[in-house]
Amino acid sequence: MSRNRFVRALVPALAVMLFASSQVAAGERYGHGPILGYVTAESHFGNGSVRAPYRATPVGYQIRLPHGTWVYCRTSCRETLRVETVDIWDAVIDNGSPIGAGTLDAECGVLGCLTWSLGF
Numbered sequence: 115m116s117r118n119r120f121v122r123a124l125v126p127a128l129a130v131m132l133f134a135s136s137q138v139a140a141g142e143r144y145g146h147g148p149i150l151g152y153v154t155a156e157s158h159f160g161n162g163s164v165r166a167p168y169r170a171t172p173v174g175y176q177i178r179l180p181h182g183t184w185v186y187c188r189t190s191c192r193e194t195l196r197v198e199t200v201d202i203w204d205a206v207i208d209n210g211s212p213i214g215a216g217t218l219d220a221e222c223g224v225l226g227c228l229t230w231s232l233g234f
Contacts, residue, residue: 145172146184153177155196159204166195193222 149167156163
């Protein structure tokens, strides 16, 4: 009698595990959608350009870097791609410290890269 109860409990548990593993293998667990299109980012410092696909997730858009890593878009997917690839080392401070390279601080705002200068 206890053996039948064990089998009746085991079968649904195995079915749930198989379903969950198939979703993880397909990438559906996290809600990654298909590639929606491509974005081209051009360097602000003459370092060329790069083109990459982007996709939607439940918490925002992601862009794929050239080595295959998907990162979330910050200001925009184009700006994130530019800062993370072609202009990553142009944000390095004069002392050679890589702290801040490829971060939100290096991205331009919604209105673009606005600069202010005062000269006489």
